[in-house]
Amino acid sequence: MRQPLPLDLPVILRPLVVRNQQFLEEATAVHPGLDLQRLSAEQRRQFDQVAAASDFVMQQTQREPGMLLELLESGTLARAYAAGELRARITAIAQAAQSEDDLARSLRRERNRQQVRIIWRDITRQAALGETCRDLSDLADACIDQAYQWLYPRHCQQFGTPVGRRSGLAQHMVVLGMGKLGAGELNLSSDIDLIFAFPEGGETEGVKRPLDNQEFFTRLGQRLIKALDPVTVDGFVFRVDMRLRPYGSSGALVLSFNALEQYYQDQGRDWERYAMIKARVVAGDQAAGAQLQEMLRPFVYRRYLDFSAIEALRTMKQLIQQEVRRKGMADNIKLGAGGIREVEFIAQAFQLIHGGRDLSLQQRPLLKVLATLEGQGYLPGAVVAELRDGYEFLRYTEHAIQAIADRQTQMLPDDEQDRERVAYMLGFADWAQFHSQLMHWRGRIDWHFRQVIADPDEDEAEGELVVGGEWSPLWEQAQDEEAACRQLQEAGLRQPAEALRRLTGLRTSPSLRSMQRIGRERLDAFIPRLLAQAVEHDNPDLVLERVLPLVEAVARRSAYLVLLTENPGALRRLLTLCAASPWIAEQITRFPLLLDELLNEGRLFSPPLAPELASELRERLMRIPEDDLEQQMEALRHFKLAHSLRVAASEITGNLPLMKVSDYLTWLAEAILDQVLALAWRQTVARHGQPMGNDGALCDPGFIIVGYGKVGGIELGHGSDLDLVFIHDGDPNAETDGAKPIDSAQFFTRLGQRIIHLLTTQTNSGQLYDVDMRLRPSGASGLLVSSLGAFERYQQNEAWTWEHQALVRARVLVGCPQVGKAFEAVRAKVLGKARDLDTLRSEVSDMRAKMRASLGSKISAAGTAANAFDAGVPFDLKQDAGGIVDIEFMVQYAALAWSHDHPELLRWTDNIRLLEELQQAGLLPAADAELLREVYKAFRSASHRQALQKQAGVIDASQFIDERRQVQRIWAQLGL
Known part of the structure; x- marks a missing residue:
């Protein structure tokens, strides 16, 4: 915000006010209709302020004193223009013009009038920066477009109507406004940077001697510039600068869309990408202009992280500084x-x-971009x-x-x-x-x-090596093998010969030998930096072992190397995470786009909460056209990869405890499922219409996704699959209301198939989740989607005890709230019925014995043999006796056995809170319930650590001996 104007004029400016008052009085003296006495005290005060500041306004007032008095008396200087008001004025002025000279004169006079109005409001604090820039840009838009609209039909009368050779359609020119005009940010005396284009080649029709379209639009462009640019006795409209067009001043004034696309694809330079960010169609054919901008978008915005842009901007800045x-x-x-x-x-x-x-960054106004950079976490507030x-x-x-x-x-x-x-x-x-x-x-x-x-090396003292420079000779093989090994050993590597072999293998790999020069230069700049940071780690051998495959994977997309070279902090975080977890190293190697997440340390180690996750994903997908399924699927996958990395990084660094890790991973799955269901619903409804619900109303969606297992129990781990069941409440006898109607069962089956397709399809960014549907009624042989009624009947009459055990951990993840409440009622009814405890114990115990026999460690009979606690014997954290599944089975047994009398046991689906409920109800001794909770968390933490190390959930049997014995004791006390 600006400060208010000083109350007192500086002494040096007071003569200007006196002089300009005299000029105005002299000018009005010869115009009997003009009376300065009609001005209010506030208007006279404003006149003094402007008179002290702007010679231009005073000159215009002297030339045409009636203009200023009309602006004051009409109130035009005291209010902002309504939307479209300025364009309407320019349109009326242009349409009244009788000749090109008349058009040029009228536009110049109106421009001067508007400049007076805009400057007056700016100086007197009646208009903020946004209004001033908007008015100036609207003025330019209207003048360019209305001059074009006036000239085009007259040009056609003279030279014929240009027609596209391929389409056979009449052609119009597209005028792109660049720079501040494109962004709607013109200043008070800005020139306008323009690029002229036309859709396709051909020639004019309706005249004896047709013109090529190129020639037609070149002549039209010249007439348009003449209407706006030359300085006459009336001034100018806008100074026109055409140097941003392909080949600059030596290039053709106007090019076809294909020629423009070909130029930018083959010869477009970095500064032209920079310029094209703000390009906007300001005149001519808006629809064709939108098509042109879509054609040019890939040139401006690369689908990958493009840190080479910093090099280009740095070079541009250096050139500007030299000129300055x-x-x-x-x-x-x-x-x-x-x-x-x-x-x-x-x-x-x-x-x-x-x-x-990040499509939110694809906008023109600078202040809006800055707000987005803050909102999306690229820059601190x-x-x-x-x-x-x-x-x-x-x-x-x-x-x-x-x-x-x-x-x-x-x-x-x-x-x-x-x-x-x-x-x-x-x-x-x-x-x-x-x-x-x-x-x-x-x-x-x-x-x-x-x-x-700034260049990360520019602060280095003159004559000193740049960062990592001491490693350049080794990488460039400027020293012998013995010296290289000695340098590696002295830097702390335990196996220097092996490290050198890896570096040599990278340098000579076939994929790197065929790199282009610029890529090779970037690699040569990066590797010394990598080595300089790697040797700072406790285990540099391990760092290189895990990071060099990543370097080889991304080297041909050298923009990623630039990212790490330009951001030492990102490189440091990469090495730390890869040293801690081969799982993370593998993820980033497979999906280098994850390197983006390393740029913002605060964001990397602070995953968002559930509402923020859902909101962020929803906003991302809203920016993608509804019919662009490929981009939607990529956005979903990138979102999942990025947030999974954040959670893993936070867990490794100790920022997130186990329970929070599972919470975040579960929230992530729910946010993704919510959007996947919305996408699948839109696509299925678009094809078949909406199904009818049992209540006679259209379903919207009348469908829920139920999570079982880890996702149901809010216990997802890294790489977990999703156990899902789909349930609908459609009318089986009604059809959808679309052009291709099908019955509700078919509709919801196709909806379910679509959901699975969106979740499991492999794209460049992998798949979202593995999906397991075997817990649905009748398992793999059952219907993919069950009606709520069929689900209830199956659970009441046909389901096995193990299926009711699974139902203990089932909860609605996303979908229709009404159907969700109905499902909860069915679940409560099924789980809450009275059971014969001896039969229940027998069935639960038998099922557990079968699982141990088929899935547990063979060498220790699933942890039941005499050697079950010996060092060197494997212990399966999940399946062996005293492990995770034993605790889960005990909790599930307790819920089935006692929820008839204690319905509060059905409130939760996760084991930790169920154990708390069992303790509070007096169904488990407090010490036992507390012990089971702590052991369960310890086992799951160990399982997470194994997953992050890319190891199976099997550890040495000498670990957790007392914990396993206590679990087995409680198992026996329950009679299982």
Whole structure:
């Protein structure tokens, strides 16, 4: 926000007010209809403020005093324009023009009128930065488009109507606004950067001598520029700059869509990607323009993490700095250090790097991009606040500089009077105070810019090696094998020859030998940094063993190497996680896009809570077109991979205890299932219409996904599959209401098939989950989706005891709340019925014995033989006697045995809270219940550790001896 204008004008500016009052009085004296006395005191005060600040407004007032008085008396200067009001004015003016000269003159006069209005409102604090930029951009849009609409039919009359050779359709030009115009951020005296295009080649029709479409639109583009750009006695509309087009000033003025696409695909340079971020269709054929921008989107936004963008932006900044130094432009608030361009570079660096995957970054206005960077966690809120406030101060300063004389400049004035004008317009008493604040903001912006863009080596003292430079000779094989091994050994490697063999194997691998030059240079810059950080670890041999396969996997996509080179913190976190877990190393090697997650340490080690997870995924999918199934599936998979990595990283570093790990993994699965169900529902309904429910209303969706096993018990681990059951409440006798109706059973079966397809299909990012549907009624031979009634009948009349045990851990994950409540009622009825305890004990015990025999450790008879506790004998944490499944079976037995009299046992599906309920109900001694809880958590923690080490859930039998004996004791006490 700007400070208010000082109450008193600086002494040096007071003569300007007196002079300009006299000019206005003299001008109005010869116009009898103009009476300054009609102005209010507030309007006279505002006149004094503007008179002190802007020569341009005063010059326009002297030329046409009636314009200013009309603006004041009509109230136009005291209000913001309504949406579309400005365009309506320009449209009426253009349509009234009788000739090209008349059009040019009318647009220039209106432009001057609007500039007066905009500058007046800006100086007098009636318009904030957003309104000023919006009005200027709307003015440019309207002038360009209405000039084009006026010229096009007259051009067609002269040269014929251009027709596409392939489509046979009449062609219109597309005008792309670039830079600040494209972003809706024009300044008070900005030029407009334009690119002209047309959809397809062909020639004109309706004239004797047809023109090629290229020639037609070239001539039309020239007429359009002439209508806007030249300075006449009436001034200009906008200065037009066409140098951003392909090949710049030497290129064709207008190109076809195909020619543009081919150019950017084959020859597009990094700075052109940067420029194209803000491209917007400002005039001509909007529909065709949208198609053009879709064609060019892959050039701008890469589908992978593109850290090479930083190199390009760094190079651009260096070129700008050289130009600034050469021309003595340190006082340029746009291009100088800490200037407007540096804020733009920061925002656009993130857009170019991440925008291909994070669609929320694919937007033009800088302040909105900064807000997104904060909201999505790319930059801390405090950083964004400083960048935003500093940027707004610079833009207000830019407007103040340009308001003086309508000159296109960002240079701080060297004239004392103009300096005081700028200070006054920014709300400061004098230049010194203003300049101090300006330098503060420039300093903060430059500091943040260096954190994002600066070369990681640029702070190295002159003559010193860059980071990891001591390892360059080894990597580049500039020393013999003995010296290389000695260097590795002295750095702490226990097997230096093996490490050297791995490095040599990487260097000479077939995939790396065929790398392009730029990729090889990036690899050569990265490996020394990798070695420098690896040797800082306790076990550098293990680090290299796990990380070098990842390097080989990503080397040909060298943007990932740039990511790690540019972000030493990300590399450090990568090595730490890979050293701790081969599972993580394998995940990142298979899916290098996960490297993105290493950039933000706070986000990596702080997984979001359930509502935030669901909201984040919903927002991601909302940005993808509904008909783009491929991108939706990739987004779901990337979301799962990224958050799974966050949870694993948090567990390894001790930030998350076991119970929270399972909570997060379960919340993640629920968020994904919720969106998968929504996608599958939309797709199935689009084809067949909605089914009818048993209540006679249309289902929406009348369907639930029930989780069993680990997901039902909120105990998911890394790599767990999902045990699911699908249930619907559709009317079996009714059909769907779509164009291709089917009965409800078919509909819900297809819905279930679609859900499984979305979950299990392998894409470039793997699959979401393995899905196990064998716990549905009648197992693999049963229907994929059961009606609620059929499910209840099966559970009451046909289900085995082990199926009721499984139902203890069943809960509704996502779907229709009404059907979910009905399912809970069925579950409570089935589990809460009275049972013969002897029969129940026998059936539970028999089932457990069968599982031990088939799944337990053979060498110890599933932990029941005499050697079950001997060192060197394996103990299966899950299946052997005294292990995880024994505890689960005891809890399930207790729920089935006693929930008839203690319905509170049915409230929970997880073992920990069920054990708490058994304790509170007095059904288990407190000591035993506490012991089972702690042992269960200890076993599961060990199982998680094994999973992260990519090892089976089997440990040495010498571990957990007392815990296993206690579990077996309680098992025996229950009579199992």
